[in-house]
Structure formats: structure tokens, C-alpha cells
Amino acid sequence: xSTPDVTTPPEAAPAFRIARSTRIHKYVLAxxxxxxxxxxxxxxxxxxxxGVQPVSTMRNLVTLFTxxxxxxxxxxxxxxxxxxxxxxxxxxxxxxxxxxLLGDVLHLHPFVAVFLAxxxxxxxxxxxxxxxxxxxxxxxxxxxxxxxxxxRLVVSNIQATGGGSGKTVISAARLPxxxxxxxxxxxxxxxxxxxxxxVYFLLRSRLGLALTAIRDNDLAAQSSGVNVFRxxxxxxxxxxYGCGVVGAVVAMNLLRIQPTAAFTVxxxxxxxxxxxxxGFGTIEGPIIGAVIYFALLQSxxxxxxxxxxLLGIVAVIMVTVAPKGIWGYVAKRWNLHLxxxxxxxxxxxxxxxxxxxxxxxxxxxxxxxx
Amino acid sequence: xxxxxxxxxxxxFYGDFQALFKVSFEVEEGMTFAFIGANGGGKSTLLRxxxxxxxxxxxxxxxxxxxxxxxxxxxxVGMGIALVxxxxxxxxxxxxRENLIIGAxxxxxxxxxxxxxxxxxxxxxxxxxxxxxxxxxxEQQALAIGRALMSxxxxxxxxEVSLGLAPVVIKRIYEAMxxxxxxxxxxxxxxxxxxxxxxxxxxVACFLEGKxxxxxxxxxxxxxxxxxxxxxx
Amino acid sequence: MIWANVAIQGMLLGGLYALFATxxxxxxxxxxxxxxxxxxxxxxxxFVALFIIQSFGLPLLWASIVTIIIMFLVGYVLQRGLxxxxxxxxxxxPIVVTFGLSIIIQNALIMKFSxxxxxxxxxxxxxxxxxxxxxxxxxxxxLIVFVIAIAVIAALQFFLARAKLGRAFxxxxxxREAAELMGINNKHIYSLAMAIALAIVAVAGILLAIRTTxxxxxxxxxxxxxxxxxxMGGMGSMWGTLLGGIVLGMSQTIGTQAFGAGWGLVVGHLVxxxxxxxxxxxxxxxxxxA
Numbered sequence: 001x002s003t004p005d006v007t008t009p010p011e012a013a014p015a016f017r018i019a020r021s022t023r024i025h026k027y028v029l030a031x032x033x034x035x036x037x038x039x040x041x042x043x044x045x046x047x048x049x050x051g052v053q054p055v056s057t058m059r060n061l062v063t064l065f066t067x068x069x070x071x072x073x074x075x076x077x078x079x080x081x082x083x084x085x086x087x088x089x090x091x092x093x094x095x096x097x098x099x100x101l102l103g104d105v106l107h108l109h110p111f112v113a114v115f116l117a118x119x120x121x122x123x124x125x126x127x128x129x130x131x132x133x134x135x136x137x138x139x140x141x142x143x144x145x146x147x148x149x150x151x152r153l154v155v156s157n158i159q160a161t162g163g164g165s166g167k168t169v170i171s172a173a174r175l176p177x178x179x180x181x182x183x184x185x186x187x188x189x190x191x192x193x194x195x196x197x198x199v200y201f202l203l204r205s206r207l208g209l210a211l212t213a214i215r216d217n218d219l220a221a222q223s224s225g226v227n228v229f230r231x232x233x234x235x236x237x238x239x240x241y242g243c244g245v246v247g248a249v250v251a252m253n254l255l256r257i258q259p260t261a262a263f264t265v266x267x268x269x270x271x272x273x274x275x276x277x278x279g280f281g282t283i284e285g286p287i288i289g290a291v292i293y294f295a296l297l298q299s300x301x302x303x304x305x306x307x308x309x310l311l312g313i314v315a316v317i318m319v320t321v322a323p324k325g326i327w328g329y330v331a332k333r334w335n336l337h338l339x340x341x342x343x344x345x346x347x348x349x350x351x352x353x354x355x356x357x358x359x360x361x362x363x364x365x366x367x368x369x370x
Numbered sequence: 371x372x373x374x375x376x377x378x379x380x381x382x383f384y385g386d387f388q389a390l391f392k393v394s395f396e397v398e399e400g401m402t403f404a405f406i407g408a409n410g411g412g413k414s415t416l417l418r419x420x421x422x423x424x425x426x427x428x429x430x431x432x433x434x435x436x437x438x439x440x441x442x443x444x445x446x447v448g449m450g451i452a453l454v455x456x457x458x459x460x461x462x463x464x465x466x467r468e469n470l471i472i473g474a475x476x477x478x479x480x481x482x483x484x485x486x487x488x489x490x491x492x493x494x495x496x497x498x499x500x501x502x503x504x505x506x507x508x509e510q511q512a513l514a515i516g517r518a519l520m521s522x523x524x525x526x527x528x529x530e531v532s533l534g535l536a537p538v539v540i541k542r543i544y545e546a547m548x549x550x551x552x553x554x555x556x557x558x559x560x561x562x563x564x565x566x567x568x569x570x571x572x573x574v575a576c577f578l579e580g581k582x583x584x585x586x587x588x589x590x591x592x593x594x595x596x597x598x599x600x601x602x603x
Numbered sequence: 604m605i606w607a608n609v610a611i612q613g614m615l616l617g618g619l620y621a622l623f624a625t626x627x628x629x630x631x632x633x634x635x636x637x638x639x640x641x642x643x644x645x646x647x648x649x650f651v652a653l654f655i656i657q658s659f660g661l662p663l664l665w666a667s668i669v670t671i672i673i674m675f676l677v678g679y680v681l682q683r684g685l686x687x688x689x690x691x692x693x694x695x696x697p698i699v700v701t702f703g704l705s706i707i708i709q710n711a712l713i714m715k716f717s718x719x720x721x722x723x724x725x726x727x728x729x730x731x732x733x734x735x736x737x738x739x740x741x742x743x744x745x746l747i748v749f750v751i752a753i754a755v756i757a758a759l760q761f762f763l764a765r766a767k768l769g770r771a772f773x774x775x776x777x778x779r780e781a782a783e784l785m786g787i788n789n790k791h792i793y794s795l796a797m798a799i800a801l802a803i804v805a806v807a808g809i810l811l812a813i814r815t816t817x818x819x820x821x822x823x824x825x826x827x828x829x830x831x832x833x834x835m836g837g838m839g840s841m842w843g844t845l846l847g848g849i850v851l852g853m854s855q856t857i858g859t860q861a862f863g864a865g866w867g868l869v870v871g872h873l874v875x876x877x878x879x880x881x882x883x884x885x886x887x888x889x890x891x892x893a
Contacts, residue, residue, distance in 0.1 A: 134879060137637065145827060146831065150869060153869045309711055316707070319703070444788045452784070459780075463777050464774060
């Protein structure tokens with residue numbers, strides 16, 4: 001009687017480690033820090049050199065920074081958590097009204113009020129979540145739009161918030177002009193950089209892994225132990241907060257809040273198009289998209305309606321022809337990833353600085369066979 | 371005897387994963403060809419490719435000598451190729467009768483109609499007005515086969531018809547199969563249940579990891595040879 | 604008696620909402636796609652009718668028929684040429700593309716027709732009422748709209764239940780791949796479904812334009828109301844959509860009567876959110892999962 005030999009140990013597996021960054025990432029970090037420093041110190045340096053701050057450039061850059069932050073938030077929701085929202089304008093507007101509420105009514109300093117205003121957005125986002133999470137895909141999207149509509153209608157109808165004609169943000173208007181302009185600029189820069197860092201660290205965390213799993217397959221993620229609802233809720237709340245803070249900064253820049261402008265669905269249009277053009281589901285994408293969008297805005301904004309029309313056409317073409325956006329194309333072509341959020345398996349035999357071709361992600365495989 | 375179906379060096383990929391490696395074989399008219407093999411061997415992929423749900427990355431599928439690779443699945447039905455897919459996949463919200471009728475949607479003229487299908491599977495007769503979702507596994511399988519027959523195919527593809535069914539039910543399905551085999555169709559059967567399928571097959575091929583590991587007439591192959599080819603020993 | 608009047612007006616308004624909703628539900632049922640431009644396409648139809656009347660002097664009825672045919676063709680080409688490409692990969696593409704479409708349509712309409720309110724004139728019928736009792740009278744036109752809504756839904760139901768093509772729609776909705784194996788060409792079926800949906804929403808858009816004023820930005824609201832009607836009614840049920848529309852319409856009119864014009868719409872939305880909270884699969888859900 002012979003028994004099969006089951007006691008032979010398997011061949012020892014090659015030694016490996018999990019790595020995140022490569023040399024490129026260190027360069028990127030250095031360059032990024034330099035850019036942020038220049039942006040922050042820029043106005044002061046220019047003031048020192050020219051005697052006056054470049055006010056209109058600063059105001060324009062505020063627009064760029066806020067768009068960038070919004071795009072990161074929308075991308076966090078849609079590109080990473082699979083929650084395509086067409087109603088983030090609810091939270092942007094709530095943030096704007098929050099600034100007024102905290103600044104004018106509660107007499108907090110506007111710069112402080114900006115960060116607390118986001119909480120007003122959260123206060124609405126939280127109870128709304130269990131309701132609209134019952135919906136999926138396109139219906140979820142419209143659900144978020146309904147929420148935005150409800151908020152807009154309620155705010156328009158209440159006299160205390162200025163009704164349909166809105167209010168001036170007096171607490172911000174009363175600040176000395178230099179302080180206000182510089183402060184708004186730095187706040188906007190802070191929010192933009194903060195949003196990028198927020199998304200970056202989020203994705204490196206366990207939540208980030210959970211999100212990738214959820215995005216790829218809800219049900220499978222759930223059965224792997226991921227608490228899908230809580231993960232989505234967390235992202236939802238974070239995005240609402242982010243949008244709220246941005247809304248407050250915008251209000252500070254414009255000094256006026258008004259329901260139609262604060263809650264217009266055009267916000268969604270901007271966010272969506274930036275992400276679509278720049279690149280879904282990446283951190284780099286929205287940055288590139290925001291810069292491109294901003295450049296287009298500067299040259300074409302006087303055309304108003306035509307501009308929006310072109311935006312729509314470009315977005316439709318991009319999604320059909322290059323669904324991963326500009327950065328998606330670049331990243332795939334040159335295997336380039338500026339932000340080290342991916343994890344790679346590195347075997348001892350691989351030279352330390354080489355970035356071995358990462359395993360194809362499922363959506364790349366799907367895209368190929370589509 | 372003319373060659374109804376020929377595969378020449380067919381490679382099929384799912385994304386980066388290769389499911390079939392240069393698969394080649396010929397099927398003659400009226401033949402019943404069985405494909406056996408363990409899960410994941412590529413048998414279902416093979417039938418799906420012949421039916422048009424999957425395209426080969428290289429190689430050709432030839433029907434009556436003409437390549438059909440450029441035709442999508444819905445066109446192949448009209449050409450006389452019908453697939454009874456894995457898992458039966460009857461239309462749950464349609465009634466049994468509607469399932470049968472829709473089987474004829476893109477098909478050809480011929481002897482198969484609702485009445486003749488019900489003669490083959492009498493168990494369906496009392497169920498005609500029932501919603502397909504309320505049927506048992508065996509009833510759904512009979513319906514799925516009947517539905518495919520409604521298109522009056524020349525080439526009938528059966529994917530794992532005994533999967534998940536009780537032995538008694540499998541027996542009945544194969545009794546109907548014997549009648550089908552004699553009726554002039556060319557049949558390709560994919561099965562994990564080796565025993566039953568060898569009783570109806572004229573020719574058998576064993577699939578292992580995307581390649582044919584053994585083929586021949588059932589009478590010529592020993593059970594040891596089949597087992598070895600099945601498990602890749 | 605005011606309340607009875609208000610309730611009936613709401614019910615009849617619901618018929619219009621249901622008409623907008625039916626196309627949305629059909630497209631979702633057949634290909635699991637939500638068309639965010641659905642409302643805008645209805646408004647587009649109204650503008651097309653307006654354009655035909657103004658440019659060619661056709662009477663309203665003929666202009667409407669031509670418009671419906673045009674929108675049918677537009678639906679087929681739109682689906683076959685563009686939207687079919689966005690299906691099957693993930694949820695996000697159809698949403699982004701149809702949202703983009705919504706922006707395109709709205710802004711194109713503003714550029715061509717300006718953002719001003721417009722109206723379609725159906726003549727005397729808009730103003731006649733039928734007297735039920737001394738205190739209760741119903742406008743003829745809202746009644747006609749309601750009847751048309753019922754007729755369209757009934758026709759659609761009949762088509763789905765009895766017609767060979769309707770059966771193909773249902774099979775495709777159940778199992779796309781298995782339907783292919785029956786000889787059903789998915790791409791063609793999807794395009795036909797969209798064509799029918801747009802023909803129906805064209806009817807809705809024209810009736811809306813007669814009943815009240817319209818402008819290029821109205822589409823978003825039409826979409827939202829249609830969506831609320833579909834969700835409340837239960838996905839997969841056409842008659843449920845009618846009921847959903849009625850509930851929405853009545854909530855709005857009763858809300859307006861009780862709290863004033865601005866709040867009427869809010870009440871409608873709140874009723875929707877309540878139904879979503881309490882009975883998320885709707886009144887007549889056939890499919891529990893979307």
C-alpha cells in the first residue's frame with residue numbers, strides 16, 4: 001500500500017515586499033511643494049516688487065482653485081466610490097449660505113466661518129444618505145438632483161435667508177479689502193491643496209482599498225467584509241463638506257449669495273466636465289482638467305451660452321472616444337502615475353527604482369474587451 | 371457526409387486571459403459531438419464562440435465551409451445555429467408559451483413549432499401559461515431546449531444541460547436527446563456528466579485548460595484514458 | 604369644494620407627469636439606462652412643433668404629428684449612433700453623456716430661440732371647462748391630457764404584452780444575451796425603444812406647451828417629476844407610473860393650495876422622499892432591484 005507523499009514542503013516563495021513610491025514620485029513631491037510655495041508666496045513677492053498685489057489674477061486663481069477642489073470632490077464620489085452625483089450644488093450652495101449664517105448672523109470671523117460652513121452641508125447630507133443610497137446608477141443621480149432642488153426651493157421660499165433675491169455677505173464685505181482678497185486667495189489655495197491631500201491620503205488608507213473594491217463590484221466587496229454603506233456614507237459626507245467649504249469660499253469671493261446662482265446645476269456641469277476631460281478615477285486627472293477648463297473659461301467665457309454648449313459637446317465626445325480622459329490616456333501610454341496611491345508587488349530581484357508594469361486593473365481589461 | 375462545422379486554430383481571450391488555444395476540429399452532418407472536461411476547461415467558451423457571443427482573436431469558425439466570425443449571434447440564429455446556454459436562461463418574466471414563441475423570432479422555417487416541441491417534452495404541456503421563473507430546474511431546461519428548437523436549427527449547441535438537475539430529471543432530458551439525435555440535427559453537447567453524454571455521442575473530445583487533450587469515438591476510448599485526459603494526469 | 608377641485612386638478616396634472624415618465628421608464632426597462640436628457644427632449648419637441656408652426660404655418664395638429672415622427676427618428680438615431688456605445692461598460696458613461704446632452708440641448712435652444720417663455724396655442728379648447736356641479740368644474744384640456752395619458756399607457760402595455768416586437772422588448776429586458784440567441788438584435792431593439800420613448804415624450808412636451816408656458820430650461824424639472832413618478836409607481840410597472848404621476852400631481856396642487864405657490868413643489872418632493880423612505884420599491888414594484 002502506497003500513500004502519496006503530502007509532507008513535502010512547497011518550494012519557498014520568492015521574497016517580496018509591497019511598495020508604493022518610486023523615484024518619480026519623489027521628484028513630483030518636490031516639484032509640487034515648490035509650486036504650492038510659489039502660489040502662496042506669489043502675491044506677497046509681487047507686492048514687494050511692484051508695490052501692489054495682482055488682484056485680478058488672484059481673483060481668477062480663486063476660481064481655478066475652487067474648481068479644482070470641486071473636481072476632486074466629484075471625482076472622489078464618482079470616480080472612486082461609484083456615486084455619480086448630479087446634485088452636489090446642494091452642498092455648494094449650503095456652504096455659501098453657511099458662510100452668511102455663521103458670519104452675519106452668528107458673527108463669527110469669516111475666515112473661520114468658511115470651514116464651519118461645510119458642516120451645514122454635512123447636516124443635510126447625512127440624513128439624506130440613507131434615502132438616496134436606496135437608488136442606483138442613473139436613478140441615484142437624479143435623486144441627488146431632487147435633493148438639490150428641494151434645498152433650493154426651501155431656501156428661495158424662506159424670507160429669513162433673503163428669499164429669491166438673496167443676501168449680501170456683510171461680514172465678509174466689511175473686512176479691509178486687502179485682507180479679504182489675500183485671505184480669500186490663500187483660503188482657496190489651501191482648500192485646493194487640502195482637497196488633493198485629502199483624496200490622496202484617503203485613497204492610501206483602508207477606506208481607499210474598500211472604495212476600489214466597491215467601485216469594481218459592490219456585492220463582492222460586501223461579501224469580502226467591506227461595510228459598503230459606511231464606506232459610501234463616509235465618502236458622501238466628506239464630499240459634502242468639501243463642496244460646502246468651496247461654496248463658502250466662492251461666496252466670500254463674490255460677496256453675494258442667491259439661490260439660483262448658489263444651487264444651479266451648472267456647478268455639476270463644471271465638475272463633471274473637468275473630471276471627464278481630465279480623467280476619471282485619478283488624482284492627476286481633475287488637476288489637469290481644471291487647468292484646461294480654466295484656460296478655456298478665460299478665453300471663451302464671454303460667449304456664455306455657446307461656451308456651455310461647446311462644453312457639453314466636448315464632454316460627450318470625450319466620454320465616447322476617450323473615456324479615461326486626457327490623464328487616463330497619458331497614464332496608460334507612458335505608465336505614468338504621479339501620485340503614489342497604487343500598491344505594487346516588488347520582488348527582491350527587481351532593481352529598486354524600476355516601476356514594473358503593474359497588473360492590469362479590471363476596468364482596463366473591460367475597456368479592452370468592450 | 372458533408373462537414374457542417376469546422377474550427378481552425380481558434381484562440382479566444384477574455385481580456386488578458388486566454389480561454390482557448392488554437393482549437394481545431396471538424397463536425398460532420400448529423401453527428402453528435404460531445405465535449406467533456408473539468409470546469410474552466412473552455413467548453414462553454416467554445417460553444418459561445420460558435421454561437422457568436424464571443425469572437426476569436428485569431429482563427430476561424432466555418433459553417434458549411436464559410437467563415438462566420440463576422441456575424442453576430444443574432445444573425446447566426448437565422449443561419450441555423452442555436453445555443454441552449456449554460457444555466458438555461460429562460461426569460462423569467464415571459465410565460466412558457468411566450469418563451470417558445472420568441473425562440474422562433476429570428477429562426478428559420480421547419481418542422482419545429484410549439485406543438486411538436488411539446489410532444490418532445492410533454493411535461494411542458496400543463497405549464498404553458500405559467501411564468502417561466504416559477505418552473506423547476508428540469509422544467510426550465512426542457513423549455514430552454516425547446517426554445518432553441520423553435521428556431522429550426524441545423525446545428526444545435528447544448529451547454530451543460532444536466533447541471534444542477536436531479537438524476538431522474540437528467541434521465542428524462544437524455545431520453546428526449548436520443549430522439550433529437552436521431553432526427554437529423556447536428557448536435558454539439560458540452561457536459562460534465564460524462565456517463566450520460568457518452569451514451570448519445572458519436573464522437574467525444576476532452577477539454578483541458580483550453581486545449582483538446584483527447585478525442586475519439588466513445589467505444590474506442592477506455593475509461594482510464596478519459597479520466598487521465600479529464601484531470602490532466 | 605375647493606379641495607375637491609384641487610385634488611382633481613392634481614390628478615389630471617398627474618396624467619401629464621405620467622406621460623413624461625412613461626418614456627423614461629420604458630428606456631430603463633429595456634436597457635437599464637437612465638436618460639438625463641429625457642425632459643429636455645420633451646421640451647425640444649415642443650420647440651420643434653413651434654418652429655414648424657411658425658415657419659410653415661401648419662396647424663397645430665399637423666405640426667404635432669410631424670414633430671412626433673421627427674422625434675421618433677431622432678430617438679432611433681441618437682440611440683443607435685451615440686448612446687449604444689455608452690452602454691455595457693459601467694453606469695457612469697450613460698449618465699455623463701446624457702447629462703452632456705441635456706446641457707447641449709438646453710443651450711442650443713437658448714441660442715436659437717432665446718431663453719424667453721413660449722407657448723403653443725391650441726385655441727379655444729384651452730379655456731373651456733366642463734361643469735360637474737355648481738362648485739366643481741374641470742378644464743377640458745387637462746381632461747384630454749389625462750385621457751391621452753391613459754390611452755398611451757394602455758397602448759404601450761398592449762404592445763409589450765401582445766406584439767411580437769413587444770415580446771422582444773420584454774425578452775431583451777429580461778436577459779440581453781439570451782435574447783441575442785433568439786435572433787433579436789439588441790442594438791436595433793434599444794434604438795426602437797428610445798424611438799418610442801421619444802415619440803411619447805414628444806406628445807408630453809407638446810401637451811405641456813399648450814397647457815402652460817415653456818422655455819429651454821424647463822427640461823430639468825420635467826425630468827425630475829418624471830423620475831419621481833417612476834420611482835413612486837415602482838419600476839417595471841407602467842400603470843404604477845400613472846399612479847405615481849397622480850400622487851405627485853395631487854401633492855403639488857394640494858401643497859400649493861395649502862401653503863402657497865413656492866411650497867407646492869416642495870410638498871411634492873417631500874411626498875416623493877417619504878415614499879422613497881417608506882416604500883422604496885414603489886407602489887407596484889415588479890422588480891425589486893433596479
